[in-house]
Amino acid sequence: MSDKSILLVDDEQPILKSLGSYLEKNSFHVQPASSGEAALAELHSTTLFDLVITDLVMPGMSGLELLQKIRKSHYETGVFILTGHGNMDLVIDALHAGVDDFILKPCDVEQLISKMVLFFNRQDALRKIKIYEKVLPICMYCKRIRDDSGKEPGTGQWVQIEEYLRTKSGTELSHGCCPECFDYQLINWKLK
Structure with a gap:
């Protein structure tokens, strides 16, 4: 998993630093962003992120708005929402927008790593399937x-x-x- 890159988005610097440091110690490449707008700027740079972990409630662009924008242009990038708010309407909206997982604050980092590993295994399998979907099968005998x-x-x-x-x-x-x-x-x- 050491080749996986993560965009960590939160308006609280202590969370960015502590969670980012923990993920880096677990061999992930982490890029912090302190707002949804900064995260979008990072996403539109040349860097390809495998996963975005974003806070839900932030000043300016919310995590839900960020998720919706990611799904429009970076559909292969996974999105986990990190939130201290258990509002069921927001959860349903995020599910409709295509969120991959939720993590409640305070974050159990071991559970987060487990969820990330499961997600990356699924993402890698889907990427392999996409490669084979681009292959045109031709019968080696009859050439159909x-x-x-x-x-x-x-x-x-x-x-x-x-x-x-x-x-x-x-x-x-x-x-x-x-x-x-x-x-x-x-x-x-x-x-x-």
């Missing part, structure tokens, strides 16, 4: 392609390459011979 468009990955219909290209490109295909194959065929014909 599995078209998973609009379906659960791995459940698509196997179609001929020409049909797949025609469907995806919206154009008709013609068969011809490239110059290299033409030369190869000509040489083979002369040798016979």
Whole structure:
């Protein structure tokens, strides 16, 4: 987990320092931000954060507003909300906005680390799945392609390459011979 980067957002400096120090001692890369606005500036920098841990109630931009903005442009970044407020309406709003977990203040740091490890394992698995979703499966024998468009990955219909290209490109295909194959065929014909 030492390669994981965390954006820690809280308007209380003692929490930023103590929790940030604890996370760094546990081999996480931590970037502190003292407001939602500062956190957004960090998110729009070149740094990719795996997880944002944010306070819920802060002056200016709240943790809920920050969560909503993160979901619009950084959908793979996880978000944990750290709060001392157990308001059920805020919890429901955060769930609708896509929060990954809640941690109540005062924070049990061991429980936080456990939740983070579970989240990072799930995040890593989803990232691996996304890599495979970008692979176009082609049968090594018949050269047909599995078209998973609009379906659960791995459940698509196997179609001929020409049909797949025609469907995806919206154009008709013609068969011809490239110059290299033409030369190869000509040489083979002369040798016979």
